[in-house]
Amino acid sequence: MTTSAPTTEAAVLEAVQRALAEETPLEIIGHGSKRAIGRPTQTEHIIDLSSLSGVTLYEPEELVLSAKAGTPLAAIEALLAQNGQCLQFEPMDYGPLLGGEAGRGTIGGVLATNASGPRRLKSGAARDHILGVRVVSGRGEIFKSGGRVVKNVTGYDLSKGMAGSWGTLGILTEVTFKVLPASETETTLAIRGLEEEEAARAMAIALGSSGEVSAAAHLPVTVTGKVIGGALSGKASTLLRLEGFAPSVKDRAEKLKALLHPAGEIDEITEAQSRRLWREIRDCLPFADGTQRCIWRVSMAPMEAHKMVANLRLGAGVDAFYDWQGGLVWLRMEADPEPVALRRLIAHFGGGHATLVRAPPGMRASIEVFQPQPPALAALSQRLKHQFDPKGILNPGRITA
Incomplete structure (x- = not known):
């Protein structure tokens, strides 16, 4: 098995065209933080995109950022934080769960896996924030979709189509995301001791209120002691996150406490501890x-x-x-x-x-790692795969046998 580490889009294109001519399957990786998800691929060659790295455009006033696909997500999040901004869909870091290091994911991998975090119920996933992509298809062609502004168009949105494709349709070389202001502060209300059915009702009440809850989770007693250093040990915890300007967060928290008071004891987790808590939930x-x-x-x-x-x-x-x-x-x-x-x-x-x-x-x-698709959708997926990668050289077998 051989590995190439292209540093330019042209080098990626050349590698794909060579593989296409030889009908040689390719495994596509960034830093490999999600490599253990999906079926193991049977390939003779690896394209390692970790050297295809760097932010190519960042305009904080326009709320837009473009980066090469191999750019570490941690570097992008650090850059955004310097300007009080973030990726609102707070993508999960799979590294620790899969036995690897934290902070090793890439921005291309975020889109390829359609990553998201606890704010998914309010802000969506990666596909809901992508503005544009540059891709090398399995045909050995470069195509561009979308741009650097939010607009509605007719036809297929290929940028969103790349979300969740796990490298089987094309190799992302550059992505452009919408970014948004980070919250000034946050707090988390923890209702203690609820059974799972009671927790489901409490979360539904909170999400249906005017509290603008940005995340809701329930940790049974077997799990609750495994976050934020065991600070919640002993009782199940039903967690509700509130974000925004400090006066608004304080007011909404008090109203939610009053609304949910009949459910039981309510603790409040503020600022740094709250942020840590939701990162740990996000990353499982x-x-x-x-x-x-x-x-x-x-x-x-x-x-x-x-x-x-x-x-x-x-x-x-x-x-x-x-x-x-x-x-x-x-x-x-x-x-x-x-x-x-x-x-x-x-x-x-x-x-x-x-x-x-x-x-x-x-x-x-x-076994079937991913949820099997209904026949009609599976047939559509096969036609789409054939259009983008007719010889099946990109990550063959990763999603389906």
């Missing part, structure tokens, strides 16, 4: 235990998620916690996963998507 740090025990990422209807988990626990050893008001469930399995049974259970409770995020390579090679 409670399950970043240095093992390869299987981790599933399940998205489904928020009010149904706790029912699915309760039924799952009847027949399997599983630990779980909830983000996105319960719409995102992280599951750590104590035994080998049974994807068919898990997905059948999810379908029984209204449907959703289950992705195997962490597992030994042999297991990832033998």
